[in-house]
Amino acid sequence: MSDLDHGSGPVTRRRRKTLSSCGAATAQPTSGSKVNEKRAKCGQSPVKSRAEGDCHVLQESLLSSASGYSNYRGILNWCVIMLGLTNARLCLENIIKYGILVDPIQVVSLFLKDPYSWPAACLIIVSNFFILAALYTERRLAVGTISETTGLILHSLNLTILLIFPTALILSVTSITPVGSFVSLGIYTVLFLKLYSYKDTNRWCREIRQAKAKRLTRSHSYMYYFIFVPTLCYQLNFPRSSRVRKRFLIRRLLEMLFLMQLLVGLIQQWIVPTIQNSMKPFQEMDFSRMVERMLKLAVPNHFIWLIFFYWFFHSSMNFVAELLQFGDREFYRDWWNSETVTYFWSNWNVPVHKWCLRHFYRPLLRKGTNKFMAKTAVFLLSAFFHEYLVSVPLKMFRFWAFMGMLLQVPLAWVVSHYLSGNYGNAAVWISIIIGQPVAVLMYVHDYYVTHNESST
Incomplete structure (x- = not known):
C-alpha cells in the first residue's frame, strides 16, 4: 500500500528529517498557512490548497483585473524598446x-538682428526700476509716512506699468526678435x-x-535674494x-x-522642417x-x-536653489x-x-466667490498670461493660447465627471500630446501668412 491512502480517512505518516528547513519536501503534517509561511521565508510562491492529484483550482x-497581478515590468521594458526603435x-x-x-551659431540670430543693438537685454536691465519702486513703497508703508490707500495706488500703478511698458516697447521696436521678446516678457511676468x-x-x-514695521523692512540684498530664488x-x-x-551643483x-543643446538641435532638425x-x-485646407x-508634429x-x-x-x-541655498525644492509633483x-x-x-492659490484663489473664496467660479477665474488669469507671452513677441493677436486655456475648464469638468x-x-x-501641436501650428501658420502678405 502506498504512503497516502485515497480512502475516506486521513493517513498517518512518519516524520522524516530534512537536511534544510527550505527543503523540497517535509513529511511532517502542517497546516496550509504554516507551509506558506515557510515557503515565503524561502522566497517561494505560496501553495494553494487542493486535493492530491488535482491540477485545477478557482x-x-x-491579465484580468480581478487577479490582482501588477508586475508588468517586462511589458514596460518592451514599450520602452519599441518607443526607442520607433524614434530611432x-x-x-x-x-x-x-x-x-x-547649427549652434544660428541660435544667436534668434536673439540678435543687429550685433550692436541689444534691445531685449536693455529691457531686462530696466526691470530693476520696478523692483526698487516696490521696495521703497514698502519702506514708506513700514514707517507710516504714507497711508495704506496711497501705498495700494503706488503698487497698482507700478504693477500695471510693469506689464504695459515691455509690451509697448516690443511692439514699437523693430530690431527686437520674437525669441528675445519672449525671454524679456517671461522675466517681466515672473517679476x-x-x-x-x-x-x-x-x-x-x-x-x-x-506694528510699525521697522521689523518688516528688508534690505536691498534680501529683496534681490527673493527676486532670484x-x-x-x-x-x-x-x-x-x-x-x-x-x-x-555641477x-x-x-x-x-x-x-x-539637445533642445536647440531637436528644434532645428525635427520641428522646423515638419x-x-x-x-x-x-x-489649401x-x-x-x-x-x-499635426500627428507627425505631436511626437517631437x-x-x-x-x-x-x-x-x-x-x-x-x-x-539656482542650490547656489542660493534655497531650501524649498518642491518645484513639481507627480x-x-x-x-x-x-x-x-x-x-x-x-x-x-502656490501663487494662484495664495494670492488669487483663496482671496476670491474669502470674498464669497464659489469654488467653480474661482477655479474658472484662475484659468482666465492663466489664459491671459499664456496669450500675453505668445502674441506680444509674435506681434499678432489670434487668441489661440487664450482659447486653449479656457477649453481646459470644460475638459476638466468632463474628465472629472465621466473618466x-x-x-x-x-x-x-492625450490633451497634452495633441493640444500643444495644434496651438503651435495655428500660430506658425498665422505668422507665416502675416509675414508673407506684408512682404508681398
Missing part, C-alpha cells in the same frame, strides 16, 4: 531626408507675480502684527539649506548645458493632410516639451499620474500653483 487569468527610425528618416540641420506677492505679504504682516511667493524668512553641495549645471512642410496643407501633419513636440520640463523645473531651478485636468495644472508647475483611474490619466496625456 483562479483568474493573469524617425530620426534616421529625418536625417536622410533633410541632412544635418543643426509681476513676485512683486504682487511682495505687496500682499507685507500688507498681511502689517495687519496681523499691528525659484519661487513666486514672498515670505519674511525663507527656508535655507545648510551648505552648497558642489557635486549636486551635475545640474552639466544637465542644463547638455539639455539646452512645420515648414505643414504650411501648404493649411493653406486639406483636412486629412492637416491631421497627418511632446518629446521637446518633456525635455524642457526636466531642464527648467529640475535642472535649472535646482541649480503630474504624470494625473487622473484629472485640475490635478495636472496643480502639480506640474508648483510655484505658479477616472487609467482612463482619466489617458485623457490628460
Whole structure:
C-alpha cells in the first residue's frame, strides 16, 4: 500500500528529517498557512490548497483585473524598446531626408538682428526700476509716512506699468526678435507675480502684527535674494539649506548645458522642417493632410516639451536653489499620474500653483466667490498670461493660447465627471500630446501668412 491512502480517512505518516528547513519536501503534517509561511521565508510562491492529484483550482487569468497581478515590468521594458526603435527610425528618416540641420551659431540670430543693438537685454536691465519702486513703497508703508490707500495706488500703478511698458516697447521696436521678446516678457511676468506677492505679504504682516514695521523692512540684498530664488511667493524668512553641495551643483549645471543643446538641435532638425512642410496643407485646407501633419508634429513636440520640463523645473531651478541655498525644492509633483485636468495644472508647475492659490484663489473664496467660479477665474488669469507671452513677441493677436486655456475648464469638468483611474490619466496625456501641436501650428501658420502678405 502506498504512503497516502485515497480512502475516506486521513493517513498517518512518519516524520522524516530534512537536511534544510527550505527543503523540497517535509513529511511532517502542517497546516496550509504554516507551509506558506515557510515557503515565503524561502522566497517561494505560496501553495494553494487542493486535493492530491488535482491540477485545477478557482483562479483568474493573469491579465484580468480581478487577479490582482501588477508586475508588468517586462511589458514596460518592451514599450520602452519599441518607443526607442520607433524614434530611432524617425530620426534616421529625418536625417536622410533633410541632412544635418543643426547649427549652434544660428541660435544667436534668434536673439540678435543687429550685433550692436541689444534691445531685449536693455529691457531686462530696466526691470530693476520696478523692483526698487516696490521696495521703497514698502519702506514708506513700514514707517507710516504714507497711508495704506496711497501705498495700494503706488503698487497698482507700478504693477500695471510693469506689464504695459515691455509690451509697448516690443511692439514699437523693430530690431527686437520674437525669441528675445519672449525671454524679456517671461522675466517681466515672473517679476509681476513676485512683486504682487511682495505687496500682499507685507500688507498681511502689517495687519496681523499691528506694528510699525521697522521689523518688516528688508534690505536691498534680501529683496534681490527673493527676486532670484525659484519661487513666486514672498515670505519674511525663507527656508535655507545648510551648505552648497558642489557635486549636486555641477551635475545640474552639466544637465542644463547638455539639455539646452539637445533642445536647440531637436528644434532645428525635427520641428522646423515638419512645420515648414505643414504650411501648404493649411493653406489649401486639406483636412486629412492637416491631421497627418499635426500627428507627425505631436511626437517631437511632446518629446521637446518633456525635455524642457526636466531642464527648467529640475535642472535649472535646482541649480539656482542650490547656489542660493534655497531650501524649498518642491518645484513639481507627480503630474504624470494625473487622473484629472485640475490635478495636472496643480502639480506640474508648483510655484505658479502656490501663487494662484495664495494670492488669487483663496482671496476670491474669502470674498464669497464659489469654488467653480474661482477655479474658472484662475484659468482666465492663466489664459491671459499664456496669450500675453505668445502674441506680444509674435506681434499678432489670434487668441489661440487664450482659447486653449479656457477649453481646459470644460475638459476638466468632463474628465472629472465621466473618466477616472487609467482612463482619466489617458485623457490628460492625450490633451497634452495633441493640444500643444495644434496651438503651435495655428500660430506658425498665422505668422507665416502675416509675414508673407506684408512682404508681398
